[in-house]
Amino acid sequence: MSHVPPTRDDILASSTASAMPSETVTESTRLRNRFQAIANMNRVFAIRADEKVAFLTDPRLDRRVVDAISGIARANGATVREFMWHSTRNTEIPAEARPLVEDSDFVVSTWFASTGCPFANTMRREKGQRWVKITFFRDLDLLDTPQARFPVDLVGEIIRATARSYPRGAAFDMRFTDPRGSDLNIKFTPQMTENLLGITRWKGINTADAPGCYVHYLPTHGPNLYGATAHRREPGAHAEMEGIVYPQWAVGFPRPFEEKIGVEFKDDFIVKIHGNGREADALREYLIGARLNELGCGFNPKAPRFQVYPAGPNSPGGLHFGCNAVKESEYLRRAIPNWEEPHIHMDFVTFDTTVKLGNTTLIDNGFLMSLRDEKVVAAARRYGDPVELLESFAQ
Structure with missing residues (x-):
């Protein structure tokens, strides 16, 4: 009797068949990973002796997050105070909170108003306050994620390489295309480029130690490819855009x-x-006349590739088109009543866009080209295998 060779179905039916390593994480590896993330965290929250730290929080924030950051402050000889608002969705810093903010050196905030509120911008610009936005650190268990332990300096190197892709001293077209037929064109002037790249975030600064800085923690939500900062937030200023x-x-x-x-x-x-359909109707109901405030890109290769909530993807090459309307969306108030963003907002998302800056390809079918920049690859070698670090995306 001849031997019957195993079939593909036989292999698949085997309980021991495997061609990949075990996904089990040992306790020692878990401990090492967490301390790597904690080291990043300590660098981002660069709180100094005798500083006054203000927390601007909301009731849904994991209280362990406040305790952890407060521990860093206490270890550095700083004092901590907190103002809790009923939600994160305020677009202005409330009058009740302003005396506390004015009397602070370092601000940790969950509030949407952190970036666009003129008062907050004035505090950073004129007083040199250092702000950390923790939209992406609302749960202390996020310390155990790959994006938390991804080297913060390497995020900065990726951002700086992306900035170098922008043509300087000349006008150019920023064009967005994809397989579905998208075609959006933004005409950049040399001054717009200088304005956009002039902020600290485009310098790859992701630790809150520079006067007037504004950074995100976890360090995933990078600076915008286009937004209000291209016009220095001047009221009424806009780009020539069509598509x-x-x-x-x-x-x-x-x-x-x-x-x-x-x-x-x-x-x-x-x-x-x-x-x-219903989805188009829900968007049409409130977004006609809405303004594109931020056209953002992710810069942390270990951020989940297709995670859209709460404010768009943070994986490199994933884009979010953040728009603000003049009225709230009834659909969003029903679907995500506790959203961290105001219900006038919307983040449209693409994962497969090609972005051209004149003749330079910034993103190719959703892949951020600066991940292969020579300086980025060289920097990645200090931490491990550049291909694994930069191109093995978390799904």
């Missing part, structure tokens, strides 16, 4: 879009929502 984006997904929708939805822009503003 349409067909997003794959958006915050507040349980699944990626099945129907093709187009968002048409003209000079920073949404002029039309294309498409049929």
